[in-house]
Amino acid sequence: xxxxxxxxxxxxxxxxxxxxxxxxxxxxxxxxxxxxxxxxxxxxxxxxxxxxxxxxxxxxxxxxxxxxxxxxxxxxxxxxxxxxxxxxxxxxxxxxxxxxxxxxxxxxxxxxxxxxxxxxxxxxxxxxxxxxxxxxxxxxxxxxxxxxxxxxxxxxxxxxxxxxxxxxxxxxxxxxxxxxxxxxxxxxxxxxxxxxxxxxxxxxxxxxxxxxxxxxxxxxxxxxxxxxxxxxxxxxxxxxxxxx
Numbered sequence: 001x002x003x004x005x006x007x008x009x010x011x012x013x014x015x016x017x018x019x020x021x022x023x024x025x026x027x028x029x030x031x032x033x034x035x036x037x038x039x040x041x042x043x044x045x046x047x048x049x050x051x052x053x054x055x056x057x058x059x060x061x062x063x064x065x066x067x068x069x070x071x072x073x074x075x076x077x078x079x080x081x082x083x084x085x086x087x088x089x090x091x092x093x094x095x096x097x098x099x100x101x102x103x104x105x106x107x108x109x110x111x112x113x114x115x116x117x118x119x120x121x122x123x124x125x126x127x128x129x130x131x132x133x134x135x136x137x138x139x140x141x142x143x144x145x146x147x148x149x150x151x152x153x154x155x156x157x158x159x160x161x162x163x164x165x166x167x168x169x170x171x172x173x174x175x176x177x178x179x180x181x182x183x184x185x186x187x188x189x190x191x192x193x194x195x196x197x198x199x200x201x202x203x204x205x206x207x208x209x210x211x212x213x214x215x216x217x218x219x220x221x222x223x224x225x226x227x228x229x230x231x232x233x234x235x236x237x238x239x240x241x242x243x244x
Contacts, residue, residue, distance in 0.1 A: 021045040034184045042193045049238035051155035052091035066106040070094035076151040091236040097204040097228035100177045100237035111179040112240035122220035123164030130163035142172035171218040174236035175206040182225035210234035
């Protein structure tokens with residue numbers, strides 16, 4: 001029987017963790033307008049990648065001829081990042097929404113919905129951060145007044161920063177694309193069962209913050225958006241999957 005703690009391995013070597021079906025409270029009453037209101041969402045059970053997709057994993061898709069290489073090979077502090085074996089197990093960056101979608105499909109998965117991402121990050125008890133209410137450089141790679149690390153760190157490096165389902169790096173390291181189109185007012189009239197986001201839009205949603213985000217930026221409820229063709233040295237992704 002699938003439950004919290006159940007795992008499986010993707011064909012790219014990724015470990016996936018199971019998030020059981022059920023309700024959770026999504027959004028915030030005290031944050032930005034786009035995060036309001038808190039609304040109770042039901043989600044079917046789903047699998048989600050334990051870490052962000054790495055350079056090593058993404059390169060498999062490039063080698064297979066299905067993915068295109070990131071449009072830059074450096075990172076914040078490193079002149080050669082993608083294609084450098086020293087950083088094989090760090091999150092891939094400079095991937096736009098379309099590239100992330102293509103990878104997940106190649107790996108026989110998909111991008112998570114915004115609701116799935118938030119549930120996997122905060123669990124059932126409305127956590128501000130995946131592990132609780134306080135944050136330091138021991139739990140996440142983010143940017144308080146003085147930067148914790150100033151660049152990406154190895155995927156899954158912060159074992160004390162895991163979510164209630166055992167998922168890593170859902171606060172900081174790199175921003176993560178999710179499948180939804182963005183609307184500032186979507187939470188006001190969102191379906192309450194398995195929401196998929198607006199039918200159309202200009203921007204796609206990003207979640208989780210990055211190594212150069214503030215304490216507010218890496219909250220589990222923080223929403224951001226960019227055009228789906230946009231790439232940046234702090235944007236990556238993870239995939240999800242529905243049980244057969």
